Amino acid sequence: MEKARIAILGASGYTGAELVRLIATHPGMRISALTAERRAGEEMSSVFPHLRHLDLPRLVKIDEVDPGDVELYFCALPHATTQEVISALPRNKMIVDLSADFRLDDPAAYKEWYGHDHLALDLQEEAVYGLTEFYRDRIKGARLVAGTGCNAITGQLAVTPLLKAGVIDPDEIIINLATGVSGAGRAPKEGTLHAEVSEGFHAYNIARHRHIAEFEQEFSKAAGRPVSPTFVPHLLPQNRGILATVYVKGAAQEIHAAHAAAFRDEPFVTVLPFGEAPATRHVRGSNHAHIGVVADRRPGRAIVFAALDNLVKGASGQAIQNANLMLGLPETMGLEAAPLFP
Template identity: 70%
Template structure:
């Protein structure tokens, strides 16, 4: 019997991506879809690319009968999931795509998101949703907090290196380019075609980007002492994709060997041959991550480059991995689709 899935916030980009993925899963069935402003409409009206699917109408969250639901995916804005999840049945399995349960420390949450955490009792239940590193905890979890897409990209490149002690922890620079869909579907002046196309710009400069909270939390936990990376994201005029170019101090061959060994059995993490580097176009629409390692001309300096699709592996594909683990399914089910090229 198929697992019954409810997707809250289905009118956004990550919600639509979740619908796309769940619709091809052999053991999952979408039984409820919610939206706020678009409640009462069909998914075909909101996302015509999904018109071939037989889907329930979009409704308000309060209209959903959760009694027959096996797992809820929350694709809601930051600071919304805390109240929504608090109102769900206390035994309901939840995969949350917002930032509301990513940071374990209440003070850290308030620092990075500008308001107090309102559901610390639920935070105690939440598991950080990076499946390659937390899958055992995720299998047993009731609430899983998917990572930020930028945070995921940097962590895939750096976690094994920090854990193995093969790089200088005080000399890490993450220069990241992110596609515009990472900013969501809401209308914003700076995301208009005339203002975004034919150029790109840095944002969150100087250590103010919220995903630094995740880097600080996770890297410091691995290292057993505080780790602060330099991180500058840039918005590029593309619909999908993240490419992170990361500069570290460490032997390039050792860095490559460490990553290749760490990910040898991971189905979605592909470490390229030494000296090759990835492109966002090679992971588009897929759950794969490509990681390349190149030695700098200066001895002891290494460049690690990671690419993933922010809407798939960076959010909804990760959510599907987590849901598979929580429901006892094979982790890769519904996710082995090849990238779309060109």
């Protein structure tokens, strides 16, 4: 089988490195170009020494990539940057975007949450939201797919099937989520220094995190009416992993049954036995997500859990899952590796 030629734009970040790690052993893809504007001219091994055993192209600037040698682009670039970059790419190339630039359907919502006008409205109309489990059929025929936020996919796996099944109260959703520091990216920031994060646990972006916009958009579609959950993210003193704890109003057994039905045939989503809760260490380094449902001590209320690796199922693994569908490859190809433990 001839492998699809892949370019990774923004390969010097964490999600770029994860794409390289996963695609390096992918039977249906090969990396033909890697870009990093500030690190152009360097070998990938000098940016990420853990990848030095791989035979990879040298990092270049985006305008140095030959489009003729690319079938699909992964864009692992900062928010706002991506709109301009993707607008300049040939319109006959497939694109999976890992930024937030094409996730929101409503340009007004994008402006509200990201602070500036959307600069590629024609592409926004074309983009398909990249939560594979819920948009698989549309992704198969898409040219441009917008990957979800890592927090957003975790909360949606926990809640969206319940709204679709009508087994919870849409006005009683509280998402309490904890995430590892790699979700903040690789650029140096005071708030993610070791001394600022280690031996601590704190909430951030309280009631104003940008992934709320994705929750409101997708939950409202699922419920068929406006839904606005309470969402509070917390920063964990660990590199990888997200655990969402979601408090809902509904019958716990019905909620568990709704999850079991929704994810019965999903290769990467496992619903645990009723009463069990997942842990981030059980999905680390993999494209797997674990869902748990526990009955609250109060009748008619339940606690729903979702755990995944923010860099794999929450970003790069999900992006490859989408790309597999776009390229006509088996959806699980290159993503079958088991989680790393301990």
